[in-house]
Amino acid sequence: MxxxxxxxxxxxxxxxxxxxxxxxxxxxxxxxxxxxxxxxxxxxxxxxxxxxxxxxxxxxxxxxxxxxxxxxxxxxxxxxxxxxxxxxxxxxxxxxxxxxxxxxxxxxxxxxxxxxIDLETTEGVTDAVFHILRNAKLLQPQISPNMVVCWGGHSISGHEYDYTKLVGYHLGLRGMDICTGCGPGAMKGPMKGATIGHAKQRITNSRYLGISEPGIIAAEAPNPIVNDLVIMPDIEKRLEAFVRVAHAIIVFPGGAGTAEEILYLLGILLHPDNANLPYPVIFTGPASAADYFKQIDQFIGQTLGSEAQAKYTIIIDDPVAVAKEVQAGIKTVRAYRKQHGDAYYYNWLLKIDREFQHPFVPTHDNMRGLALHKNQPAHLLAANLRRAFSGVVAGNVKDQGIRAIEQYGHFEICGDSEIMQAMDVLLDSFVKQTRMKLPGKTYIPCYKVIK
Structure with missing residues (x-):
């Protein structure tokens, strides 16, 4: 038209x-x-x-x-x-x-x-993210902490989608606003549920933030509930925007993109400078997702260790418990930021290493060259694992990535045998559970794990 x-x-x-x-x-x-x-x-x-x-x-x-x-x-x-x-x-x-x-x-x-603005420095990138969000009027200084970032797949089952709505509903009843990647599935459900919770509480200034970037927006087009949309220049700045505006993060079931988000967050929280910084992280889903989170938890334990596993709480099939845990965690966040003079609307105190900010271009050479071994600090291994999953996402849904796969074949992912085995098992489970593409579409892998 x-x-x-x-x-x-x-x-x-x-x-x-x-x-x-x-x-x-x-x-x-x-x-x-x-x-x-x-x-x-x-x-x-x-x-x-x-x-x-x-x-x-x-x-x-x-x-x-x-x-x-x-x-x-x-x-x-x-x-x-x-x-x-x-x-x-x-x-x-x-x-x-x-x-x-x-x-x-x-x-x-x-x-x-x-x-x-020097995008070659960590401070410059953080400042750039701040300016983009401020220009979009996403930073509201007069609001007490209540922003919950929700991550999860665009390709989830109807039962999982209904669960995300229930969690959103109980967050809405407690006055929480929602931020997601703005697409369908687990990005839409919490917003949809929160609209009902907000309506019941007669909250009329609800905020539903959507943060996207040019490479992913075609796969995750902004859903109609989003009332504040911002387009970041690349995936790294999109991820930084999420963790800077969040007062708590909830992770629902998803695929390679959700694994990328989890690894990005855990890598940041594993940095020694963030050791004492409160940051509520909850993995949750319906009873049918228990095995999914068991696999995710096992993968994190095998690659990043128990310290990384201690950075999140897993709650299965209990939306009320999730909302209460978020509410309690945000109170801790508020007290910490007040004590340290940090802004409620932008987490300046969070240390983000340059390895999490430098844009990763998933070419075949770059994917083969990733340092996927344990002979490095855990937060840097997390950064490289994040890049591996970012490449899989690019090959699955991004125009440039899809064309690269068509021209040169599969991305090859290489590394320590233990890490490769764990990654192969996790990615295979995503394929079998149809988490790589929307339902009804046949998934053809864009990667090959070299064990």
């Missing part, structure tokens, strides 16, 4: 220079980035989780800026019909489109080309 839409509330005007930056690269660069992210937003709810397939399915899709004295409009051509109701674009999707435009222009002009 074709339409023209105007922004409401933010980004009503653009300078001529901003429009020029977007259109000077009309056949690549900034425009193609905007087009692919915009198409993903418009494709919300389609059940498609393949970036390459999405771009090929809508080859005629186009989006351009109409610059007028009284403001701007987006001229949209050949958009997915699911984004419209009776010929009018759904309001939430319209807001998400302008959020994409806002973030892409801001990151290009104020982050990547800003000589005062």
């Amino acid at each position: 074709d339409t023209q839409i105007a922004p409401e509330g933010h980004l009503e005007v653009l300078s001529k220079a901003e429009v020029a930056r977007l259109w000077d690269t009309s056949h690549g660069g900034l425009y193609q980035l905007f087009r692919s992210c915009a198409l993903a937003v418009l494709n919300c709810g389609s059940g498609l989780d393949d970036g390459k397939e999405l771009l090929e399915r809508y080859k005629d899709f186009d989006i351009s800026i109409v610059q007028r004295e009284r403001g701007i409009k987006l001229d949209v051509k050949a958009a997915p019909a699911s984004a419209f109701v009776d010929g009018v674009m759904i309001k939430g999707i319209q807001e998400h489109l302008f959020a994409v435009l806002r973030d892409i222009l801001f990151i290009d002009g104020e982050i990547l080309k800003n000589q005062h």
